[in-house]
Amino acid sequence: GQNIDQPTEMTATEGAIVQINCTYQTSGFNGLFWYQQHAGEAPTFLSYNVLDGLEEKGRFSSFLSRSKGYSYLLLKELQMKDSASYLCAVRVMNDMRFGAGTRLTVKP
């Protein structure tokens, strides 16, 4: 089967750093994506990893280890507006498989 697992909920404090993990077991791998989705809104693209290592983009970084089937999204200097769901997705051939999402709540 195809499994993409991420924690259901996380809470962090404004100004802190939070790491959201994603593990996957898929029959094939052609890239891993992170999306942010605010309640009632469309997902927005955050990052794409296809090779092992860290991709940094402002306050957000994403890491991939293909041998471990593992990725994380790192959010630094948290702001209240970062409260949202974060979706991990794996591309298998041309199919996209999404995790259930991690709901992050940032508290003052």
Add this chain to the structure above:
Amino acid sequence: DSGVTQTPKHLITATGQRVTLRCSPRSGDLSVYWYQQSLDQGLQFLIQYYNGEERAKGNILERFSAQQFPDLHSELNLSSLELGDSALYFCASSDSGTNNEQFFGPGTRLTVL
């Protein structure tokens, strides 16, 4: 604003009916993707078109079909609707067939009564 438009925003219909959802991609984007998001299933990839041709198929039911027209807009047709089809339907577009970055439209909320 992603530049992707979807109509209608909301749609309420009855079981057994057929509806059509419409999507216009960002200017210059050749690829269109359709997704379904429901509370119990999360975000599910349905189908992708690239420059008028079907490129990839995900968890799309046989009651659902889509097409992409010469002007690159796309339509998703849902027929013999069931209560479980109630969901948000998103369209996304990208500039190539290898969707490294997709831009999502605001979605169509479908309610089947």
